[in-house]
Amino acid sequence: DTAVSQTPKYLVTQMGNDKSIKCEQNLGHDTMYWYKQDSKKFLKIMFSYNNKELIINETVPNRFSPKSPDKAHLNLHINSLELGDSAVYFCASSQAGRAADTQYFGPGTRLTVL
Amino acid sequence: AQSVAQPEDQVNVAEGNPLTVKCTYSVSGNPYLFWYVQYPNRGLQFLLKYITGDNLVKGSYGFEAEFNKSQTSFHLKKPSALVSDSALYFCAVRFGSGSARQLTFGSGTQLTVLP
Numbered sequence: 001d002t003a004v005s006q007t008p009k010y011l012v013t014q015m016g017n018d019k020s021i022k023c024e025q026n027l028g029h030d031t032m033y034w035y036k037q038d039s040k041k042f043l044k045i046m047f048s049y050n051n052k053e054l055i056i057n058e059t060v061p062n063r064f065s066p067k068s069p070d071k072a073h074l075n076l077h078i079n080s081l082e083l084g085d086s087a088v089y090f091c092a093s094s095q096a097g098r099a100a101d102t103q104y105f106g107p108g109t110r111l112t113v114l
Numbered sequence: 115a116q117s118v119a120q121p122e123d124q125v126n127v128a129e130g131n132p133l134t135v136k137c138t139y140s141v142s143g144n145p146y147l148f149w150y151v152q153y154p155n156r157g158l159q160f161l162l163k164y165i166t167g168d169n170l171v172k173g174s175y176g177f178e179a180e181f182n183k184s185q186t187s188f189h190l191k192k193p194s195a196l197v198s199d200s201a202l203y204f205c206a207v208r209f210g211s212g213s214a215r216q217l218t219f220g221s222g223t224q225l226t227v228l229p
Contacts, residue, residue, distance in 0.1 A: 033216070042219075043204065043219040048216060092158075105150075
């Protein structure tokens with residue numbers, strides 16, 4: 001009964017490769033997010049999708065491309081991976097229309113670029 | 115700009131003692147404030163949030179937080195700490211409207227409860 005799930009949990013790859021991280025939520029939420037947590041544990045929003053529409057796109061290299069096939073899924077594709085992309089990536093979801101909707105987070109994907 | 119600050123990178127407390135993890139905020143308008151906890155190699159878990167109303171908010175695992183508008187603070191508290199409370203704690207502020215809502219997180223505070 002996992003609420004927000006991500007695959008894979010760990011991802012080790014070489015510089016220059018292309019990789020994808022998948023996220024699924026079964027909470028019935030209509031908004032999903034990607035966050036990046038760096039080596040100092042600092043969390044920063046990357047993208048937000050509402051009903052499959054891109055809402056927030058922070059200053060992120062265009063090598064990162066989110067894709068939302070439906071409301072329950074938000075995948076993150078990364079092209080030409082660089083060493084600095086090594087981080088933990090968290091997916092989250094929430095329900096719009098509430099005054100202070102709570103975001104629920106997935107377990108994270110630890111990406112290591114060699 | 116909306117922001118939160120967690121002035122302490124590390125807080126140590128003895129088991130059974132009260133704990134406080136500090137958070138101050140800077141927002142325009144009414145703040146929506148959150149506390150999350152992150153255990154090692156895990157995702158963030160929601161603890162509690164302040165929207166409006168009672169300044170003392172109760173959350174999961176016996177945690178509570180006090181909203182203080184005059185001091186722009188939202189400190190996390192627990193009357194009696196457990197070793198299992200040792201984790202990384204994040205304060206966050208929600209801003210934006212409609213579907214363009216996002217959370218801005220503080221830098222995190224590592225809480226260590228000593229047996």
